[in-house]
Amino acid sequence: MTANSYSSSHLRRQPKQQRGKDRVDKILNAAAEVFDQVGYKTATTHQIAAKAGTAVGSLYQFFPNKAAIFNAMELRHIERVKTFWSTLNTPEVVQLPLRQMMHQLITAAVELFEHPVSRIIFIQFYTSQDMFQSIDESMTQEAINFLANILQQRNPSLPEDQCNLLAEVCVHSSNAVTLSALRTNDVGHRQRLTEQIENLLTSYLEPYVGDPLSQNVMKVMICPHCQSDRLSKNGKRRNQQCYVCKDCRKQFVESVMLKR
Template sequence: MTKHSHSSSGLRRQPKQQRGRERVDKILDAAAAVFDEVGYEAASTHKIAAKAGTAIGSLYQFFPDKAAIFQAMELRHVERVKAFWAETNTPEIVQLPLRQMINAIASAVAELFEHPVSRVIFVQFYTAREMFQSIDESMTQEAINFLASILKERNPALSQAHSSLLAEVCVHSINAVMLSALRTSNLQHRQQLSGQIEDLLVSYLEPHVGDARLGNVMKVMKCPHCQSEQLSKNGYRRGKQCYRCKECRKQFVENSQRSMM
């Protein structure tokens, strides 16, 4: 769904001790609950402090107003999304059978939005975008790039444009279904909606990055020198992914049988 880089985190001062960090987390979670219950306009710092079980003076030590609280929530959500991308874009997940890979990603998405801050920020982005100071459509593009890199890794025969197109359809589909799910107050219906994401993505992606193609990917990803599958990414050369073998320590380019040494 980042507009531009802000030096400010929304905080009046950064907490230095663990107790202070825990208090900030509690205030942000309370703010998410209040915004969810009464809306941003009707929310107040006093309501947020009461929800957090802290004195209003304690809240003002960290935040000058509710706008600063909301900005801190934005940045907290960005941190959680970046962590989600890092945790899911791993060889262990990318090389799983397609349904298992999609299940791992969809489960991580569902877990992300179980957190009240991320849930409120996601819904507000699509319903009151003018409120945002740190997040914009560039974050959606980052999500597309993230998924495109996974699809390209599963099937190197995909062109960059094709993998990006597939990823764009997937990301916008996930966002649409998740928005509908998060906006319903019926928990059972929310779970039913979010549960359909896995089937939707598997059906759409099977012809392009399905399990029949995974074997080809695995063959390509063996070291051409010692046939080991214990590889690590090692930058790019002329637009192609480079790898270093953990066994023989030699380097090679994706789809190449020639050593870079």
């Protein structure tokens, strides 16, 4: 299934031309915004069509009802998550120092949930699971398996059951914080919460899949935002050294700094 393909059980007709595919995309994105604003139960197909800038008759050409729209959103989210997993489960990512690897994983996850469809599907899954037809708890287990596989690659001496346990704790804890982050309208607070996911998982996994001692020698400190090594000290905050990046000009404390 490609990013623009949807199950025939949810679409009245399959869009064959790019124009039709784009229209379906606009409807799904609009539906996510409407569901977010007024809730799924209150939302109507007329509201969704208006948000998408199309006639409701055009919407009905593709979707018989509101439930079919939501189910198509599920399929889109599944496809995006599968791409997320396949893109990140590579030797280039897995062999990075732990902090950098977690930074890439969390950054990619943030980008995933910035999409309106994935955001609303994630939130609804934890509030109204009875709405779902294509997503269930097995998807959470797939996420656990994905991370367990990465942990096993980083430390082949770890028993399989321990890798699974570590991955389960990471997935459930990060999902809980992610849910809180997605629900807040405070963009700054949302960013701070997602940054803490990286710190939390890195600290938790360090004893099991951290970098070998030899990798910790002579590491160059780099900016967590742009990965530049052109840094300057910028005072202290709560007994932590602060830095400013000479390239992107962003400030950060030592605890969130990446190393290479």
